[in-house]
Amino acid sequence: MSRESELRPMDAEQLREQAHKMVDFIADYYKTIENFPVLSQVEPGYLGKLLPDSAPDHPESLQDILNDVQEKIMPGVTHWQSPNFFAYFPSNGSIAGFLGEMLSAALNIVGFSWITSPAATELEMIALDWLAKAFQLPDHFYSTGKGQGGGVIQGTASEAVLVVLLAARDKMLTRVGKSALSKLVMYASDQTHSSLLKACQIGGLNPELCRLLRTDPSTNYALSPDVLCEAISDDIASGLIPFFLCATVGTTSSTAVDPLSSLGKIAKSNGIWFHVDAAYAGSACVCPEYRHHIDGVEEADSFNMNAHKWFLTNFDCSLLWVQDRNALIESLSTNPEYLKNKASQGNLVTDYKDWQIPLGRRFRSLKLWMVLRLYGLEGLRSHIRSHINLAAHFETLVSQDPRFEVVTPRTFSLVCFRLLPLPNSVDDGNQLNRDLLDSVNSSGHIFITHTVLSGKYILRFAVGTPLTGVRHVDAAWQILQDKASSLLGNS
């Protein structure tokens, strides 16, 4: 490459030329995405053998890099956007989300305070108010509401639950004194996401007082209000201080839905912060027919859903609403001299740095706003409905094959199922399903994951990528049936 044509750090025309190339590379990727094994089949350490052990001293060309992406990186990619990805919960990418990421990366602002890009803060407030309306959230969650509430974009649900846990911790400690930290009690079901225990660990809470209350099939793994009441009474009787309850709408293992109304009333009457984690299933509540799953959210102090899971917004974009923004700010604000400015000092504006763990923040509302406008709420509703219909179709397929069972009733777009052990088998089915999982995943044709419920090893089939259609679900079922036949000895 001649000196003149060398890539400059920034130059509008060079950016135009190179970015057009990248667009074609990316469009071609999506065109051929089904050709890749959906779960990467590489061995640990594969990439170190393919790349040099030092950064180059001199510039290389984009073409060389794209060749390396194709030949060396792609084999190590697990293709979350493949229509054959049914693992975990989905990570929705979309055209609108991608365009929003492009624009956000191009502006490359760091929106910690209002002044550092007023549009970033204000568009975030507006987009979250739009969604509060679409999800029919209570007035006290609106930034433009009469109260002290508001919405904010966090990176992940882990960060969302961490910031509200810290706010609740500090609010309670202000009341009862700092030395009571080791007496604070947190409640959730044993199906709660692992990020909650991690948040407790980060916040220095007593791990013995993090109560993961037992659930079972009788409630489809939802938290029982009676169990919660009893635990709270016992703790109060022991001189402990209940301070936080996390309910889940759509648990990770099986999309269980905790009963928000009853739980919320218990929390309220005991002065406990009530957080609702709807990271996955919150998206479905944009459809009127699924909205009832968050009935009772009006009791909540905070509500979280991940737009990056099932709402067509590229990762990361986790939406958090709180009833009392001051609780967050009390816990998380900093105000060093070098960040002071008239708008902040005059309390005229929202500075989202005080609502989150990091200082810096990307302009993430752009992609959310673009998703809402390019698809419209109706477009988002049909996206959700199409996946729920596909999951229902898969559930029917499973239930029609007597060798399998559907383990818990399907509520959204996740089906929990398992292959039944042969009657004369010494295995209780756990090894069989472990083997089935390995067998289908190593085929490269589909990727699914597992969980354990009441000691049973269970397969999870989570529908959710934008490209998944009925032919992918049918083909996945065919693979599962074929592998099952092999394992069962063609019985």
Add this chain to the structure above:
Amino acid sequence: MSRESELRPMDAEQLREQAHKMVDFIADYYKTIENFPVLSQVEPGYLGKLLPDSAPDHPESLQDILNDVQEKIMPGVTHWQSPNFFAYFPSNGSIAGFLGEMLSAALNIVGFSWITSPAATELEMIALDWLAKAFQLPDHFYSTGKGQGGGVIQGTASEAVLVVLLAARDKMLTRVGKSALSKLVMYASDQTHSSLLKACQIGGLNPELCRLLRTDPSTNYALSPDVLCEAISDDIASGLIPFFLCATVGTTSSTAVDPLSSLGKIAKSNGIWFHVDAAYAGSACVCPEYRHHIDGVEEADSFNMNAHKWFLTNFDCSLLWVQDRNALIESLSTNPEYLKNKASQGNLVTDYKDWQIPLGRRFRSLKLWMVLRLYGLEGLRSHIRSHINLAAHFETLVSQDPRFEVVTPRTFSLVCFRLLPLPNSVDDGNQLNRDLLDSVNSSGHIFITHTVLSGKYILRFAVGTPLTGVRHVDAAWQILQDKASSLLGNS
């Protein structure tokens, strides 16, 4: 828009068409970036007046959205990539970084565990080893080293210091017992970044034992080893437990450089975790002539620099190296059933979820790798040198005008300066410089920020955007001189 041409959630050809449009919009933005006021001049609440109060039910077109971006969003953007942005520290965007963001957004993987995209984890380890070599970091920071160290990409320096503080906290508590939490003492200079105190607050440390040790002009605001020694001795004598020291290379106010070698030896001999925050100035150490500023880093338990500040890598990309990865993992790991997989269970791989606060993580190493390859280390060195030269040029200009003073010696690309009050003025200069700041920032031509050192209100001129050249620095100085003349009454 006809039903057939409606934008689908994902479709390779629609993505191609729309993304090419977005590339042109972005390239045109960079072409005209100097036409915008660099600091947004909008009033709080401006955007709510321009946008509807609900999300649309039906899809809108990309062209409508781009028109709104141009007319409604752009006036509220503070243009961090403008060559006339001299505020805070820079947030480097580049063509390579932008291309990397595009690719990462397109793949849209969630790389919490190795299995979820082996290439994401392995490219991160490789890129951080490349940089460990480029910065001449000690062997124990390499993922491929003989020890237990390694590098990881965090979102921000705030998260980097938080995770190492938690690791240090839990390592110490394992030794001395959990009830000692309220006796742990943290040390840093009074110039340390505000994110450190926030990390202490998050981690439940006793705020009275977060010692921000006094600095002054005699050390150019660097932490004195004697002051540290005395504080530690006093605390030990009082039965407290020193556990964490944060030294800074390039403080936010004035780029002060703490003496790593002496401080590290003190930390080591007292069993204290030694963290080095080189968030801003670390980038300069890729040049041999500036590497001496991190001499002594071999004593550190952890080292952090932000590739998104001054290293051409779009936000966010904060690089953290640790000597003992197990300390991080002990503090931050979770292992729920639904994330278990053979590679993780067999301890064959690195799962970065256990090195950070959130569970999910983007494929951020792609952009870093592309920056390293598209510019090469030599390209990055000339980027750094050009900014340091421009800052030196600005420093000369200031020192040639007797109405101004350079306040602390310039070390990197930040110049701290102030306008001197008139001899007969009742103002000590603080109001004068506050007025000068307001006056230049409201012009829209440049954006600079301030700090306070030893009670003096000081202006900060931070060179660092990729587009900034000598003509921008000269023009900025002209504006400062003109506004100063107005304020001083053309004296």
